[in-house]
Amino acid sequence: MQTLTIKNxxxxxxxxxxxxxxxxxxxxxxxxALMGPNGSGKSTLSNVLAGHPDYTVTGxxxxxxxxxxxxxxxxxxxxxxxxxxFQQPMEVPGLTIGKYLKRIVELRLxxxxxxxxxxxxxxxxxxxxxxxxxxxxxxxxxxxGFSGGEKKRMELIQMMMLEPSFAILDEIDSGLxxxxxxxxxxxxxxxxxxxxxxxIITHYQRIMENIKPDFVHILYQGRIVKSGGRDLVDMxxxxxxxxxxxxxxxxxxxxxxxxxxxx
Amino acid sequence: xxxxxxxxxxxxxxxxxxPDQSVFKTKKGLDxxxxxxxxxxxxxxxxxxxxxxxxxxxxxKKDFPNWGADIGDIDFDEIYxxxxxxxxxQRSWDDVPDDIKETFDRIGIPEAEKKxxxxxxxxxxxxxxxxxxxxxxxxxxxxxxxxxxxVREHPEIVKKYFGTIIPHTDNKFAxxxxxxxxxxSFVYVPKGVHVDIPLQAYFRINSENFGQFERTxxxxxxxxxxHYIEGCTAPVYTTDSLHSAVVEIIAKEGARVRYSTxxxxxxxxxxxxxxxxxxxxxxxxxxxxxxxxxxxxxKYPSVFLKEPGAHGEILSIAYSGFNQEQDxxxxxxxxxxxxxxxITSKSISKDGGISTxxxxxxxxxxxxxxxxxxxxxxLIIDDKSVSNTFPYMEVTSDDAVLExxxxxxxxxxxxxxxxxxxxxxxxxxxxxxxxxxxDPLVKELPMEYAVELNRLIELEMEKSIG
Ligand SMILES: Nc1ncnc2c1ncn2[C@@H]1O[C@H](COP(=O)(O)OP(=O)(O)OP(=O)(O)O)[C@@H](O)[C@H]1O
Ligand SMILES: [Mg+2]
Numbered sequence: 001m002q003t004l005t006i007k008n009x010x011x012x013x014x015x016x017x018x019x020x021x022x023x024x025x026x027x028x029x030x031x032x033a034l035m036g037p038n039g040s041g042k043s044t045l046s047n048v049l050a051g052h053p054d055y056t057v058t059g060x061x062x063x064x065x066x067x068x069x070x071x072x073x074x075x076x077x078x079x080x081x082x083x084x085x086f087q088q089p090m091e092v093p094g095l096t097i098g099k100y101l102k103r104i105v106e107l108r109l110x111x112x113x114x115x116x117x118x119x120x121x122x123x124x125x126x127x128x129x130x131x132x133x134x135x136x137x138x139x140x141x142x143x144x145g146f147s148g149g150e151k152k153r154m155e156l157i158q159m160m161m162l163e164p165s166f167a168i169l170d171e172i173d174s175g176l177x178x179x180x181x182x183x184x185x186x187x188x189x190x191x192x193x194x195x196x197x198x199x200i201i202t203h204y205q206r207i208m209e210n211i212k213p214d215f216v217h218i219l220y221q222g223r224i225v226k227s228g229g230r231d232l233v234d235m236x237x238x239x240x241x242x243x244x245x246x247x248x249x250x251x252x253x254x255x256x257x258x259x260x261x262x263x
Numbered sequence: 264x265x266x267x268x269x270x271x272x273x274x275x276x277x278x279x280x281x282p283d284q285s286v287f288k289t290k291k292g293l294d295x296x297x298x299x300x301x302x303x304x305x306x307x308x309x310x311x312x313x314x315x316x317x318x319x320x321x322x323x324k325k326d327f328p329n330w331g332a333d334i335g336d337i338d339f340d341e342i343y344x345x346x347x348x349x350x351x352x353q354r355s356w357d358d359v360p361d362d363i364k365e366t367f368d369r370i371g372i373p374e375a376e377k378k379x380x381x382x383x384x385x386x387x388x389x390x391x392x393x394x395x396x397x398x399x400x401x402x403x404x405x406x407x408x409x410x411x412x413x414v415r416e417h418p419e420i421v422k423k424y425f426g427t428i429i430p431h432t433d434n435k436f437a438x439x440x441x442x443x444x445x446x447x448s449f450v451y452v453p454k455g456v457h458v459d460i461p462l463q464a465y466f467r468i469n470s471e472n473f474g475q476f477e478r479t480x481x482x483x484x485x486x487x488x489x490h491y492i493e494g495c496t497a498p499v500y501t502t503d504s505l506h507s508a509v510v511e512i513i514a515k516e517g518a519r520v521r522y523s524t525x526x527x528x529x530x531x532x533x534x535x536x537x538x539x540x541x542x543x544x545x546x547x548x549x550x551x552x553x554x555x556x557x558x559x560x561x562k563y564p565s566v567f568l569k570e571p572g573a574h575g576e577i578l579s580i581a582y583s584g585f586n587q588e589q590d591x592x593x594x595x596x597x598x599x600x601x602x603x604x605x606i607t608s609k610s611i612s613k614d615g616g617i618s619t620x621x622x623x624x625x626x627x628x629x630x631x632x633x634x635x636x637x638x639x640x641x642l643i644i645d646d647k648s649v650s651n652t653f654p655y656m657e658v659t660s661d662d663a664v665l666e667x668x669x670x671x672x673x674x675x676x677x678x679x680x681x682x683x684x685x686x687x688x689x690x691x692x693x694x695x696x697x698x699x700x701x702d703p704l705v706k707e708l709p710m711e712y713a714v715e716l717n718r719l720i721e722l723e724m725e726k727s728i729g
Contacts, residue, residue, distance in 0.1 A: 050684045053676065078686040090681035094699025103695070107686040141699065158685065 002028045002065050002081070002165045004197065009060035010222075011048045018044045020222035021060065028165055028197040031188070031211060033233070035202060036219030037241045042201045043087050045219070046170045050084040051077055064166075079107065081165030085155035085172050087201075091143040097154070098124070098138040101161050108162065127160045130190065131183045148175035156187040163191065168199045173207040185210030205233045220244050292340040295319060298442050301345045305411050305445075308418065318431035318441030325435035331621065332559040332590040337533055342505055344443045344476070400458060405489075406451040407462050410478050413449035420451055424482055428511035428539050436535045440476045440509040447477035447508070450491060452518075454484040461490040461523075479510040483518035483546075490521040505533045506557075512540035512548060516570070519547040523708060527719050528557035530586060538564040545572035551707055553580040554589050555719050563621060565594035568602035575604040578704050580716075583616025583648070584723055592622035592653075597633040597663070608639040609704055611697055612648035613724070619651040626663040633663040641671045642700045644693065672700075694724045 009022040018041045026032050036042055048055045049062065051074040062069040064080055072080060092100070101124060106115050125135055131153040143151050152172050159167050172184055188198060188211050200213060208216075208230060216232040217224045220241065225248050226232065235243070287304065289297045298319045302312040327335060400407070406417060413421050431441035452458060483489055506528065514520045520540065528534055534557040540548040550564035566575030577593030595604040610618035620639045641650035652669050674696050682692035698705075698717050705713045 050680075052680055073688075074680060074683040075686050075688050078684055084684055086681065090675075090678045092678060092682065092696060092699050094702035095695055096702070100695070103691075104685040104687065141702075162685070 001194070002197070003063075004069075004082075004166050005061075005063045006049075007061045007063075009045075009048070009062060010058045011044060011055050012058055013044060013055050017058065018222050019048065022219075022222070022224055024199075024217065024224060026166060026197045026199060029194050030197050030215065031192065031200065031213045032198065033200045033202060033208060033213035033216045034219055034224075035216065035233070035236060040219045041222040042219055043170055044222075046084050046087070046168045046201065049077075049082065049168055050074065078162075078164075083159050083162055083164035083167040085152075085159060085167065085169040087170040087174075089143050089151045089155055091141075091146075093141050093144050095142045096139055097142055097157075100142050101158070104158070105161055124157075124161065127157050127187075130160070130186055131156050132180065133157070149177065149180050152176055153180065153183070156184060160187055160190065163196075165195060166197050166199070167191070168201070170201045171203070172200070173202050173204055178206075181207060182210055205237050208233055218244055220248075287346065288343055289345040291343055293319075293342070293344055293439075293443070297344055301443055301445060304345070305414075307411075307414060310422065311414055314426065314431070315442045315444075318438050319443075321431050322435060322438035322442055325438055327435060328561075331561050332588045332617075332619070334533055334535065334559055334561070337505060345445055400460075403456045403458075404453040405456060405458055406449065408449050410444070410447050410449045410480060413451075413480070417449075417451070420482065421449070421480070424511070424513060425480060426511075428513065428541055429509050429537050434537060436507045437509055437537045440478060440507050440537070444476045444478035444509065446475075447479040448481075448491070448493075449479070450481040450489060452481075452483045452487040452489045455486045456484075457488040458490070461492045463492045475504075475506045475508070477508045479508070481510075481512045481520060481522070483512075483514045483520045485515045486517040487515075488519045490523070492523045504531060506535070507533075508536045508538075510536070510538040510564075512538075514540060514542045514546035514548050516544040517546060518543075519549075521549040521551070522564075523551040525553040525555070525708075525716055525719070526557070526560075527555045528560075530556060530558055530584075532557045534560040534562065536560075536562045538562065540564075540566045540575070542566055542568050542570075542573040542575055544570035546570075547574045547576070549576040549578070550593065551578045551704075552591065552593075553708075553716055554591055555582045555716075555723060556584075557587060557589075559588045559590070561590045563592050563594050563623075565596070566604065567596045567598060568604065569598050571599045571601045573599065573602050575602075577604075577606045577608075578707055579606070579608040579610075579620070580701060580704050581608075581610040581618050582720060582723055583610070583612050583618045585614040585616060588617040588619070590619045590621055592620045594623040595625070595635060597624075597626040597630050597635070597660075600631040600633070602630070602633050604635045606635075606637045607704065608637075609701055610639075610641045610650060611644065611700065611720075612641070612650050613644035615647040615649075617649045617651070619653065620669075621653045621655075623655045623657065624665060625656075626658040626660045626665075628659040630660040631662045633660060634665075635663070636666045637668070639669040640700070641669075642697065643671065643673050644697070690724060694721050697724065 004026045006022050006024040009019055010017065011019040022045060034042055044055060048057060057070055064082065069077060102120060105120060109115060124138065128135055128137060133150065133153050143154060146154065152175060155172060173181055176184060184207065200207065200211060213230065216228055216230060218226045218232065225244060289300050295316065298315050302315055426441060429437050431438045450462060481491060512520050512522060526534065538550065542548045548566045552562065552564050554560050554562065564577055568575055575595045579591050579593055581589035581591045583589045589610065592608060593606045595606065597604065604624065606622055608620045610620060612618045618641060622637060624635045624637060626633045637654055639652050639654065643650050650671055654667055654669065656665055658665065674693055678696060679689060679692050682695060683689060687695065698720055705716055708716065
């Protein structure tokens, strides 16, 4: 079993403190869902985990199997088994998907090990089938001119090809049609098991019907204010986030703060 | 000091070189006796000698161009204008001297030949030492040889076309080339003949302080087709060297000529090349021109669309690194109705390199229905580097459609982060972005060249970050 541990994490971007002390532990074999209103810091947490240079960690620790993740470079974190599916994937014109995926899969080979190219292509095709993209995508340029949903599916393809230990899926379900939602679930469930853990960031309860999370967390103003099981999701659906503030006695001034950082 | 000079030799892929074993060299510097010596050495007929001498006079009179890259520090007295490494033309690979072979081996000529070369014209210093042409092609009447041989064996063709596209009076460096030219290629494709496999020639400078002045003349008769490919890798030197070639192309009615170059000169070379083509009725000429390395390059392949229906296409790729300036682009002159042209330029600047696109589209008075599209994309890798765009248009006709698009982009931090978050280090990530930027153009190259260009870019990218 592997473990990703976040302790008392605080972080800022552009001089503004966004994360206000996050505590979260994810083991392989577990699926966690993270929900929270717009601007509460979900993508900030993802970016901090992946090591985006714009985000500064001001306190706390993140460790991966006991190793200090914050000490690792962006690429090292990835090679160590962390994967981020971006809320807004970047376009890289001219970089064909086949070439790109081959390269990043190769990076994971043990020294001296040679890639089995035909197995790779077979894998890629089957993964394209799983997420419902045609094989023509192998020769498309990475995310260039993709529809929103295609970009999300391409994030999943990358995840499936890299087989990370931990995946953070930042709103992988937004912009997806209902059928695509199911394929996302298929993709995640394909990896689900002893060697894989995920943090699924979402606004919708629908994705939970297909990917059954073991834990649900609510992020509010840079803090996880409540963790629980799937019943939390129903509560949110029914009552919205106002309930969270009342329930947890979050002072009005914090809302003020919320409005300031959102403006 | 150039970046290549700072590196240990083994660090630069093509930076090996062998002891200078030139058999014959003219003295340093240039005067009439040097021109005469070159001509005599080649046993040239009187008419060619006279042409050289006239050109030499033109060279003396012409000034440096007063625009473009700064080339004022070329010292013409410090250059050897002619060196001849072996005595006779080699027919078979076995006869080529070992050290020359080894040099070629490392560039991969035998490999390339095995794969798909129709004919190999390989140039070592100023003389073609190895030349073979597959039988089918010569049976079709195609002539592919060095220009010296052409002067001897096909004087009627050479006399008819040599210097008619680029006269020695054209510019100072064309004059210099016309006076001291040596080696290059001569291609003649008879009417209706399609040469299916690209003709390739390799050029290589391997004498220090030695200027290379090859001369290429391609004549495609009516309805014929040929793709000529030229690639260059030069070894590392510490002092400046001059490369000044002249390439002339004639595409007659309905003919199509494609000329692809990838040049990877070491950081101390001045690369000043004049390339021009005449395209007649419904003919097409395409230049694919990749420039990597060199200290300064000035090169603007041009097409004169002389008769109705002619089409010209120029793809220019430039990479400028530390201490390098690529002043490149293209020129198309629409002289007849219904002529079309496309210029596409992609440049990359890194580590203080300067890439300049300089292009001219000219539509002559009274020309009807001329169309031209110019696209220039520049990628700047860091804040030290520079990109310039000078797209000139001279249009007196009122029936011309000209489109121009230019973009300058920088590698974005988010793009890099995206790729790095998949495990790529920063260098590989930026190389992937750069190669991606070039990909639409690279696809136009034959497979082997596409691979080589990608590899060269990778080497260049590694060089500075490492
Ligand atoms: N690079 C940045 N520069 C400036 N502000 C930023 C940056 N990234 C995030 N922020 C700010 O941090 C706050 C949290 O943003 P974040 O993207 O983490 O929210 P989120 O929970 O993912 O919201 P959503 O549900 O809309 O995706 C917002 O106020 C946002 O404007
Ligand atoms: Mg977000």
